[in-house]
Amino acid sequence: xxxxxxxxxxxxxxxxxxxxxxxxxxxxxxxxxxxxxxxxxxxxxxxxxxxxxxxxxxxxxxxxxxxxxxxxxxxxxxxxxxxxxxxxxxxxxxxxxxxxxxxxxxxxxxxxxxxxxxxxxxxxxxxxxxxxxxxxxxxxxxxxxxxxxxxxxxxxxxxxxxxxxxxxxxxxxxxxxxxxxxxxxxxxxxxxxxxxxxxxxxxxxxxxxxxxxxxxxxxxxxxxxxxxxxxxxxxxxxxxxxxxxxxxxxxxxxxxxxxxxxxxxxxxxxxxxxxxxxxxxxxxxxxxxxxxxxxxxxxxxxxxx
Amino acid sequence: xxxxxxxxxxxxxxxxxxxxxxxxxxxxxxxxxxxxxxxxxxxxxxxxxxxxxxxxxxxxxxxxxxxxxxxxxxxxxxxxxxxxxxxxxxxxxxxxxxxxxxxxxxxxxxxxxxxxxxxxxxxxxxxxxxxxxxxxxxxxxxxxxxxxxxxxxxxxxxxxxxxxxxxxxxxxxxxxxxxxxxxxxxxxxxxxxxxxxxxxxxxxxxxxxxxxxxxxxxxxxxxxxxxxxxxxxxxxxxxxxxxxxxxxxxxxxxxxxxxxxxxxxxxxxxxxxxxxxxxxxxxxxxx
Amino acid sequence: xxxxxxxxxxxxxxxxxxxxxxxxxxxxxxxxxxxxxxxxxxxxxxxxxxxxxxxxxxxxxxxxxxxxxxxxxxxxxxxxxxxxxxxxxxxxxxxxxxxxxxxxxxxxxxxxxxxxxxxxxxxxxxxxxxxxxxxxxxxxxxxxxxxxxxxxxxxxxxxxxxxxxxxxxxxxxxxxxxxxxxxxxxxxxxxxxxxxxxxxxxxxxxxxxxxxxxxxxxxxxxxxxxxxxxxxxxxxxxxxxxxxxxxxxxxxxxxxxxxxxxxxxxxxxxxxxxxxxxxxxxxxxxxxxxxxxxxxxxxxxxxxxxxxxxxxxxxxxxxxxxxxxxxxxxxxxxxxxxxxxxxxxxxxxxxxxxxxxxxxx
Numbered sequence: 042x043x044x045x046x047x048x049x050x051x052x053x054x055x056x057x058x059x060x061x062x063x064x065x066x067x068x069x070x071x072x073x074x075x076x077x078x079x080x081x082x083x084x085x086x087x088x089x090x091x092x093x094x095x096x097x098x099x100x101x102x103x104x105x106x107x108x109x110x111x112x113x114x115x116x117x118x119x120x121x122x123x124x125x126x127x128x129x130x131x132x133x134x135x136x137x138x139x140x141x142x143x144x145x146x147x148x149x150x151x152x153x154x155x156x157x158x159x160x161x162x163x164x165x166x167x168x169x170x171x172x173x174x175x176x177x178x179x180x181x182x183x184x185x186x187x188x189x190x191x192x193x194x195x196x197x198x199x200x201x202x203x204x205x206x207x208x209x210x211x212x213x214x215x216x217x218x219x220x221x222x223x224x225x226x227x228x229x230x231x232x233x234x235x236x237x238x239x240x241x242x243x244x245x246x247x248x249x250x251x252x253x254x255x256x257x258x259x260x261x262x263x264x265x266x267x268x269x270x271x272x273x274x275x276x277x278x279x280x281x282x283x284x285x286x287x288x289x290x291x292x293x294x295x296x297x298x299x300x301x302x303x304x305x306x307x308x309x310x311x312x313x314x315x316x317x318x319x320x321x322x323x324x325x326x327x328x329x330x331x332x333x334x335x336x337x338x339x340x341x342x343x344x345x346x
Numbered sequence: 347x348x349x350x351x352x353x354x355x356x357x358x359x360x361x362x363x364x365x366x367x368x369x370x371x372x373x374x375x376x377x378x379x380x381x382x383x384x385x386x387x388x389x390x391x392x393x394x395x396x397x398x399x400x401x402x403x404x405x406x407x408x409x410x411x412x413x414x415x416x417x418x419x420x421x422x423x424x425x426x427x428x429x430x431x432x433x434x435x436x437x438x439x440x441x442x443x444x445x446x447x448x449x450x451x452x453x454x455x456x457x458x459x460x461x462x463x464x465x466x467x468x469x470x471x472x473x474x475x476x477x478x479x480x481x482x483x484x485x486x487x488x489x490x491x492x493x494x495x496x497x498x499x500x501x502x503x504x505x506x507x508x509x510x511x512x513x514x515x516x517x518x519x520x521x522x523x524x525x526x527x528x529x530x531x532x533x534x535x536x537x538x539x540x541x542x543x544x545x546x547x548x549x550x551x552x553x554x555x556x557x558x559x560x561x562x563x564x565x566x567x568x569x570x571x572x573x574x575x576x577x578x579x580x581x582x583x584x585x586x587x588x589x590x591x592x593x594x595x596x597x598x599x600x601x602x603x604x605x606x607x608x609x610x611x612x613x614x615x616x617x618x619x620x621x622x623x624x625x626x627x628x629x630x631x632x633x
Numbered sequence: 634x635x636x637x638x639x640x641x642x643x644x645x646x647x648x649x650x651x652x653x654x655x656x657x658x659x660x661x662x663x664x665x666x667x668x669x670x671x672x673x674x675x676x677x678x679x680x681x682x683x684x685x686x687x688x689x690x691x692x693x694x695x696x697x698x699x700x701x702x703x704x705x706x707x708x709x710x711x712x713x714x715x716x717x718x719x720x721x722x723x724x725x726x727x728x729x730x731x732x733x734x735x736x737x738x739x740x741x742x743x744x745x746x747x748x749x750x751x752x753x754x755x756x757x758x759x760x761x762x763x764x765x766x767x768x769x770x771x772x773x774x775x776x777x778x779x780x781x782x783x784x785x786x787x788x789x790x791x792x793x794x795x796x797x798x799x800x801x802x803x804x805x806x807x808x809x810x811x812x813x814x815x816x817x818x819x820x821x822x823x824x825x826x827x828x829x830x831x832x833x834x835x836x837x838x839x840x841x842x843x844x845x846x847x848x849x850x851x852x853x854x855x856x857x858x859x860x861x862x863x864x865x866x867x868x869x870x871x872x873x874x875x876x877x878x879x880x881x882x883x884x885x886x887x888x889x890x891x892x893x894x895x896x897x898x899x900x901x902x903x904x905x906x907x908x909x910x911x912x913x914x915x916x917x918x919x920x921x922x923x924x925x926x927x928x929x930x931x932x933x934x935x936x937x938x939x940x941x942x943x944x945x946x947x948x949x950x951x952x953x954x955x956x957x958x959x960x961x962x963x964x965x966x967x968x969x970x971x972x973x974x975x976x977x978x979x980x981x982x983x984x985x986x987x988x989x990x991x992x993x994x
Contacts, residue, residue, distance in 0.1 A: 063918030073758060075652035075970035083647055266917050273639055273953075297647075302961045305641030415770060418777065422732060458725055465728060465777020473784050615784060 054196070056235045059227040059263055068258045074298050081294070085329045088293040088321075089116070090124035091311045093151055093282065095319050096346070097132055097158075097250070106135045108346050110142035117326050117343065120333075126322065127311035128181060132157070133174045140178035151181035151216070155206060158220070158249035160185040164202060171209040182206070183216045183246060183282075186233065188223045196236055203240035216244035216282055216315075221260045222252050230260050234267035244280035250317060255285025258299060265303040278307065284317025290328040293321055319346070357532070359388050359556060360539035362401030363549015369393050374558065376532065384441055387532050390557030392565045395524060398553035399571055402495045402522040405550025410492045410520035414468035421464035421518060424545040425457050431541060432457075435506060438533040442505060455608050456507045462613050463514040470519070470615045474622070485629040490622035492520035493598065494573035497566040499559065501578040505531025507607045509538065512576055515617035517551055521574075524553045526566065532556040559584075567591035567599070574598040574621050638953075643961045652970040654757045659744045661751075665696045665833070667703055667857065668840035670710035671850025677702045682859070684833055687754035688967050696833045699856040704825070704865040707854040711796045711823040712871060714851030719823050720793065722849075724780035731776035731818055733846040738769040741842065745807060745835055750967045752834040753806055757968050759930060768811040775815035782820065793821030794897060795873035798866040802879045803829035804933040810836050813876050814853060822874075823852045827866055830859040872896060878935075907940040912947045920954045928962065 076084055094113050096105055106129075113126050128149035129139050139150045152174040155167040171182055184206050190198045207215050217237040221230050237245045245264055247256040261283050268279045281300070287293055293316060300308050308314050323345075327338035358365040370391035376384045388394075409417075428435070432453050439449035471490060478486040496516050501508030505528045516523050527535030539554040555562070567575050567588045575597050577588045585601045592599040600620050605612060664681065666673040676697040683692045699707070719727070738745065745768075746761040755764065782791045797817050801809035806828060817824050828836035840855045856862065867875055867887050877887055878901040891898050908926055910919045926938025943951050963971060 057917075058913065058915045060915040060918035063915065063921055067918075067921055073762070073970075074649065076649060077652040078650040080647060080650035087647065269641070301647060302643060305643045306646035307642060309646055415773070418773065422736075422773075458729075461729065461732065462725065462780065465779075465781065467777075468774060469777060469781065469784075615781070 054200075054232070054235045054239055056228070056231045056267075059231050061227050061259070064227060064259045064262055068262055068299070071298050071302060072258070072295050074295075076294050076298065082329065082332050084294045084297055085290060085325050085332070086124055087309060088290065088297060088316065089325045089329075090127060091314055092126040092316045092318055092322055092325075093128040093130045093284075094126050094322060095130040095250070095284075095317055096135075097130065097153060101132060101135055103135070103138045105346070106131055106138045107142055110139055110148075112322070112344055112346055113143065113148045114146055116322065117330075120326075120330065123326075123329070127315055130183065130317065133170060133177075136174050136177040136179050149180040150178060151183055152177075152179040153183045153185075153249075155184040157183070157185055157218075158251040160187050164205065167202075168205060168209045171206055175209070175211055175213045179213055181214050181216060182210050183218055185218045185220060185249060186237065188220050191224070191229070191233060191236075196232070199233075200236050200240045203237055203242065207241035214243040215241065216246045216280075217242040218246040218249055218284075219264075220249055220252070221247050221256070222254045227259060227263050230263045231267055234264045235271075238267060238271050238279050242279060244282050244315070246282035246284055246315075246317065248285040248317075250285030253286075256283040256287060256317075258295065261296060262299055262303060265299065268308075269304055272304075278313060280313040280315070281308070282315040282317055284315075287316055287318050288320045289324045290321070293318075293325065355385070357385050357387055357536045357556070359390060359394060360536070360543070360552070360554040361394065361398050361550075362404070362553065363543065365539070365543075368557075369397070376530075378441065379443060385533065387556045390526070390555035390562060392562070394555055394557075395562060395565045395569070398524040398555060399495060399497075399569055401550035401553055402524055403571055405548055406492075406494055406522045409517070409522055409548055409551045412520075414471070417518060417520065418464045418467035420546050421460055421467065421514065424541060424547065425460035425464065427541045427545050428453075428457050428460065428538075431537075434537060435534055438537060439506060439531075442531045442533060451608065452504075452507045456510045459507070459510055459613055460514055463518040463618070466515075466615055466618060467518045470618045473615065474619055474624075478626070480628070483630065483632045485631045486626065487629075488624050488626040490519070490619065491625050493621045493623050494521060495571060496521050496523040496621050497569065497572045497575040498523050498525040499563070499566060499575075499577045499579070500525055500527055500535070501602070501604070501607070502528045502530060502559075503604060504528070504607050506534035506538065508578065509535055511607050511612060512578060512602065512617075513552060515615075516576070516621050517547075519618040519622050521621050522551045522553075524566070524572075525555065526559065526562055527554060527556045529557075529559060563587065564591060567597070568594055570595045572597060574600065576600045576602065576620070578602045578604075580604050640960060641957055649963070649971050651966070653966065654747055654750070654761075654968045654970055656747055656751070656968065659747050661694060661748065661834070663694055665694060665837045665857070667697045667699055667707070668837070668843075668853075668855040669703070669707045669851075670714075670854065671844065671848075673840070674706075676700060677706075682830065684752060684831065686751050687831075693751055694834065696830075696837070696857045699827070699858040699862045699865075701861075701865045703856055703858075704862060704869060705871075707825045707856050708796060708798070708869050708871040710851035711825050711854055714849055715793075715796055715823040718849040719818075719852050720821060724782070724821070727818065727821065728776045728779035730846060730848050731772055731779065731815060734815075734842060734848070735769050735772035735776060737842045737845055738765070738772060738839075741838075742766065742769065745838055747968065748838060749807055749832075749835050753803060753832040754967050755930065757970055764805055764808045768807045771808075771811040772815045775819040778816075779819040779821075791820065795822060796871065797822050797824045797874040797876055798869065798872040799824055799826040799876045800863050800866060800879065801826065801828055803832040804930060806832035807835035807839065809878055810839055810855075813878075814839075817876075818852065823854075825854045825856065825866065825872070827856055827858060827862055830857065833857045867891070870894075874898065877901070901935065904935045904937070905940060906936050906938045907942050908938040909942045910944060910947065910951055912944045914947075916947065916951055916954060920951065920958050923955060924958055924962075 096109050113129055116123050125148055128151045130151040131139050133152055136152045154170045154174050156162040186199055203217055219233045224230055234245050264281055272278055283296055300314055323343045330338050358367050368388040368390050372389040373386040374389050376387050378384050435453050436449045475489045480486040498512055535554055542552050568591045577585055580603050589599045666675050678700045680698040681695040682698050683695050685692055742765045746765045749760040750757045799813040836855050843853050867890055874897040876899050881902040884900040884902040908923050
């Protein structure tokens with residue numbers, strides 16, 4: 042605590058150094074876990090329930106969003122006992138369409154905001170966009186941090202921005218996108234995670250999915266460690282969303298192993314872990330079908346969106 | 347009259363892991379002792395050379411980034427592949443004028459030479475490195491690193507063993523290369539490219555051209571993206587020209603005079619060192 | 634709850650199913666004889682002993698017990714092979730034999746991994762990913778030195794010692810055999826090797842591979858047995874060198890026994906290594922390091938990190954994270970591909986280690 046009682050950044054942002062080689066080795070080791078049979082099927086279904094089905098393209102239209110919502114609610118009707126995805130993620134103008142299509146269901150509506158994906162606009166514009174999507178009915182807001190400011194060392198600025206957006210969210214829950222592909226080092230990923238968590242994020246999220254690299258396992262592991270350490274310190278559980286670049290079931294299950302063995306089973310729920318993906322859902326479905334029917338599937342038998 | 351007609355082989359060049367014809371479309375006729383035509387050989391152009399350097403440069407980071415053990419295994423695999431195709435090489439050497447005994451001896455030694463260099467990949471660094479006891483608080487060490495892209499003008503008189511003897515140390519040390527095969531004995535070079543191609547050697551690590559030395563000498567030695575040039579031959583005018591051209595971007599020129607490649611002293615780890623750069627690092631130590 | 638007390642729940646949800654490695658592609662005989670002079674021969678006194686799968690207690694095969702007379706035969710065979718073939722062979726031909734062994738080991742790696750896990754209880758992930766690939770790599774590496782020895786020792790000319798007697802332990806059965814045999818052969822010696830009596834099988838498979846590689850008979854001899862056989866080897870006058878890896882106690886016995894005999898020896902004995910963590914370390918990765926140091930191969934490694942020294946200011950945090958990390962360790966059938974740590978029929982050494990490590994806290 043600083044002397045006049047107000048908490049400042051340095052009071053609780055003191056990230057430890059990150060050993061990159063160690064992280065990569067830990068990931069490589071955990072990737073060798075052989076997940077088979079019953080545990081594989083339950084992992085596939087768990088992963089499906091954690092997907093934020095996403096469409097974030099300049100050419101999105103109401104029709105596209107309607108179709109995506111339909112997919113969210115009817116993943117593969119001929120196969121019973123499938124969970125539904127966690128949420129749909131869209132650009133702000135598409136929020137009303139998504140809200141309408143998903144009303145009455147348990148699938149959440151997440152909207153990107155704050156000049157996604159670049160974040161290159163004034164704070165005022167960002168906050169008004171956030172308020173607007175919340176008014177339109179978004180349950181969740183995915184914001185981007187100001188990476189330029191972060192890389193220049195303006196940590197207080199980054200922190201304050203997140204805190205303001207959190208305030209503007211009101212009841213909606215906030216995911217903070219770190220855009221780890223632009224942060225370069227795992228030390229930066231850890232620091233950005235700590236800042237976002239300290240400023241009030243409900244979820245921290247790896248990427249916008251618009252640049253390479255998007256989510257990687259070493260990055261996700263570092264973020265999990267930040268979340269775990271925060272839980273040890275305060276008892277508060279923050280969630281993690283891994284977005285971009287997770288297109289097959291095998292990778293998704295590897296992420297689940299990372300979660301299980303770093304954070305424990307409390308985090309194996311869509312309330313605390315999400316995949317931001319579009320093509321992953323079909324691969325999971327094909328794998329589930331193969332496990333139960335015993336034959337390899339063809340992508341032609343599943344809807345694209 | 348034979349009942350079955352042979353299918354004649356088209357001798358192409360090898361660039362970036364593929365077998366294109368020369369972009370120039372030109373050729374020269376390889377003739378046997380009795381002036382009997384053997385094959386039309388690609389007359390490689392400066393553009394072929396230019397494309398080869400691009401391929402070699404592209405392949406270099408990955409090849410030099412492989413573990414030394416992996417490079418050793420690949421060189422061993424090349425030996426395995428060559429052993430499996432010995433008859434083809436013996437017959438090509440005979441067509442080019444060697445006796446059966448000489449041809450078989452040359453193939454045997456070629457295979458063993460590849461194995462020799464396969465065994466060096468993870469050892470030459472140890473014998474050519476040092477930790478240096480400097481008189482300041484530094485941990486000081488010197489290690490060899492591959493120089494990059496090497497242009498090689500292969501021996502004229504030895505179409506297989508000489509070729510392999512100059513290529514193997516270059517790639518064992520992690521470099522990629524562009525090679526001009528012997529003008530009078532080019533057949534084995536092209537077939538050897540096929541051996542390389544089936545050996546897990548990444549495309550672009552060795553690029554093999556055929557053609558006329560005098561046409562390509564300047565290209566091989568002036569290209570600014572080539573780090574070293576190896577010239578096999580005795581022509582003093584040519585070697586002088588190579589050395590002058592090398593000064594443009596300070597390439598390392600190596601002149602190898604004609605020698606008996608069958609002798610054991612024709613192989614040694616210093617030939618690997620020829621295409622290595624020694625990097626010395628001063629690392630501060632102490633509080 | 635104080636932060637140093639919270640232990641995360643890693644196990645109550647999504648339990649991993651068994652992922653057993655199949656054993657039906659391996660070839661194991663009921664009985665293994667002594668590999669002497671290129672052939673498998675019965676032990677002179679007709680005695681065999683059983684080797685078991687330590688995870689289940691079930692017998693896998695019976696293995697010959699070499700008597701003093703068998704040891705004598707093996708040493709003679711090695712000496713003859715040295716005089717007749719190995720010392721006369723050009724170095725590059727020697728190297729090609731050793732390369733062959735490496736390549737065949739790579740071809741048969743899956744089978745070797747499974748047998749290693751069955752015989753010694755080592756988790757399949759370790760034998761498959763570490764022990765067997767490294768064993769092949771060692772043969773490959775030393776093969777390359779055979780014809781390059783003039784560069785290995787500046788200013789010295791090398792020559793082989795002759796015949797080496799080699800005794801290896803049970804913690805890395807095949808890898809230890811590779812570490813002993815490959816350099817000895819590469820430098821021109823012939824060998825008589827005794828694997829540990831509890832883990833003889835991969836050495837016998839190596840003998841089969843050596844046959845397949847057509848190595849001249851007697852260059853490598855592999856004889857099985859326990860303490861008596863080992864003593865017979867150490868005391869045999871016909872050997873030029875004894876190479877031993879094992880306990881410090883036995884090492885001292887060997888050193889004493891060989892005194893004044895003129896025999897050379899190398900002794901690789903026990904250790905008590907320390908993990909040292911300073912406060913600027915990345916604690917999560919330091920914890921990974923500790924786990925690997927003490928639990929890799931169940932700690933049965935000469936350089937295992939069995940002591941833990943922590944700078945005082947971070948001691949609580951390290952121990953807390955270590956406790957959490959240890960909760961994720963999975964114990965079970967060594968042939969289950971998901972397991973990092975082997976099980977025994979009897980008390981789990983993991984629990985024992987936990988109590989010992991953390992008794993201060």
